[in-house]
Amino acid sequence: MNKLISIEEAIDKIKDGDVLMIGGFLSVGAPLTLIDKLVEKGTKNLTLICNDSGFVDSGVGKLVVNKQFSKVIASHIGTNKETGRQMMAGETEVILTPQGTLAEQVRCACYGLGGFLTRTGVGTAVQEGKDVIEVDGVKYLLEKPLHADFALIFAQKADKYGNLVYHGAAQNFNSVMAGAATTTIVEVLEYSEEALNPDVAETPGVFVDYIVKRGA
Amino acid sequence: MNKLISIEEAIDKIKDGDVLMIGGFLSVGAPLTLIDKLVEKGTKNLTLICNDSGFVDSGVGKLVVNKQFSKVIASHIGTNKETGRQMMAGETEVILTPQGTLAEQVRCACYGLGGFLTRTGVGTAVQEGKDVIEVDGVKYLLEKPLHADFALIFAQKADKYGNLVYHGAAQNFNSVMAGAATTTIVEVLEYSEEALNPDVAETPGVFVDYIVKRGA
């Protein structure tokens, strides 16, 4: 079970039409090398699940500008004007989701749950088309899991078993997406043949299928 | 904001009739000093939310033997015969819950969610009285949050801000229960005036109201 592969091998796994979860928050903690390689490869008709759509010149925003997404699910697209333009022009379907709901939807996919109840979005446009369930007199929206073919995430360090640790605010959606897609690929700054301390490692290696080194 | 208090101060906060979440798994990682002090105090008519009911001579089992619970919510009571006896005799109400459901119910309380959908328990006695919701052709049970007055948990180390780290399998329900009750009290082996490394600390101090030192 060798999880370490090259960036090329990783990107070759992704096919036209696939659904991708991509970690990062306004490009901070995004798997930048994987994204750049995916831009180069030009894989089309992808669906993006990400906190935001980055900037025109960084992170997932480059994939937006390169028109590789037919659908974007995000909590915020305001920092990348091209996403808004594509949405207004009907070129790309955009689903705006509250950030906490997005995080829980991803977690549900990883955890095998069928959904969860949240007060967020009750009485707003987010409610449209969703079941409203009342528990103990409080109204909640039933939000469902978001499934994906690939989770492309970033971590500070991986051991060869796929256990991960994060640094600073680069963790954000990365550890939530680990294990939430059929295949999880992590881009790391450091790779270690030595096992991480089991008390300190944050993401279990069972959630991680492949590891690539940044810039490799 | 001084979170460090004495064991006596901690236990005096708990009143007859309160609902308690208590961490630990077969007494491993249970807040043993808090439990012993609670046995000494004799607070009655409590509700226990815990993975199991421990053993007659250790962990929460001592509270069971001392007849301090009128209700027990747990995934397993087989290691403490007194719990079974009290249940059969109608002295204590016992609700058996799948372990994963119990963990998620506790998390929902901490995370402000109204419930979640799980396949666990579908078609079993666990289903009784619960809503069955079908999502994409799969049947799920709607499980609701478990709320409590106090979470009594254990950690390896706390800093003065209440940030916690755990060791080994002592983490179990402890970090899930942190923040899930109105008041969270943690028993620790080590207390530090110095702040923990923000990358390494596991439970945010915002979930922790009071800290006591083991044996103090």
Add this chain to the structure above:
Amino acid sequence: MDKENIQEFIAKRVAQELHDGDVVNLGIGLPTLVANYVPHDKAVMFQSENGFVGLGPTPTEEQFDPYITNAGGKPVTIKKGGIFFDSATSFGIIRGGHVDLTVLGALQVDAKGNIANYMIPGKMVPGMGGAMDLISGAKKVIVAMEHTAKGSMKILKECSLPLTAANEVNLIVTEMGVIEVTEKGLVLVEINPEFSVEQVQDLTEPELIVSEDLKPMEVE
């Protein structure tokens, strides 16, 4: 007051709402300024929805770390006692009522405590980010904004823009006064001595209930 003075005045007044031990989330723009006026005797921790508690000021060159940024993507620092976590935990903290106070700007607020601050259909659709979660989840929601937008009213009988959340706003702080959202309607509890109640009412669509205990809005 010019725009800068107005914003400073509002931020200073909002800072009076902070209590010792509070966990606070500040929205972008004007609300961010509140961090500059935390009373010295109060220990307040700021939460950043991208994944930490303990948000500190802009780093010096030496402190700079590209992976420590605020929810706007700008470099910041983390204070002693802070902690990093993932987005699910971040919103667990927000939704679970572990944030004592959130301060946000708004395009519109109304008499029912509804707030609209995330889109103008056909014009501006940035998305709600974490705003819906914060407004639904925080124990107390303060809207901090200029009383009007280029002369047109922002405090309305009913919001016309898509809502960010329904019935969640507790307090509105503007340069003209402090307004509590109650079941009976909007109660003017403090007024900037530069204005009369009539002037405030003229720029506020719903009828204001003037508190019997109306106080002057004062900042140091």
Add this chain to the structure above:
Amino acid sequence: MDKENIQEFIAKRVAQELHDGDVVNLGIGLPTLVANYVPHDKAVMFQSENGFVGLGPTPTEEQFDPYITNAGGKPVTIKKGGIFFDSATSFGIIRGGHVDLTVLGALQVDAKGNIANYMIPGKMVPGMGGAMDLISGAKKVIVAMEHTAKGSMKILKECSLPLTAANEVNLIVTEMGVIEVTEKGLVLVEINPEFSVEQVQDLTEPELIVSEDLKPMEVE
């Protein structure tokens, strides 16, 4: 075969179902023995529902750590590459299909793949612990048990005891044979050469479909 030999025989046969890279959860009792027969060329990680992956053997005196125990509360070790986590994550791994294989004992199994292994009403009510989650969540569920309990049948047309899970069992391994649970019913795919098909059928309530490709059940 005496009881010990029977258990060893079953455990060895179950071990043949392990694949390189598998994450496996073993129930208490007989299933635990499977860990002793992992093929040397296969890297298997054992998951422990109390909160880790990488369950290793009983510690030496030097290795002993009171906070490293298995789901039965007994001292164990953690292997290189293992990791500790909380109970919510543990059951996320279980429910999310990240456990490739779970091996459990049973009081009863039936032709529909139902399993009962957590209580005998009025007699024994230990609770389900993590069993319901494991059976519902693992990719593959193997029941490893003696074919009968003191002569009475355990493989039934329909379970009479309260179910732990409905329609989840994939494979039944006993000292008499290996039975696949299919939509058509129970298929006998391997038989212990010590027994005839008739003998197996006599101790199995539902009618067995005998595989056209019936093989001898062999262990090394």
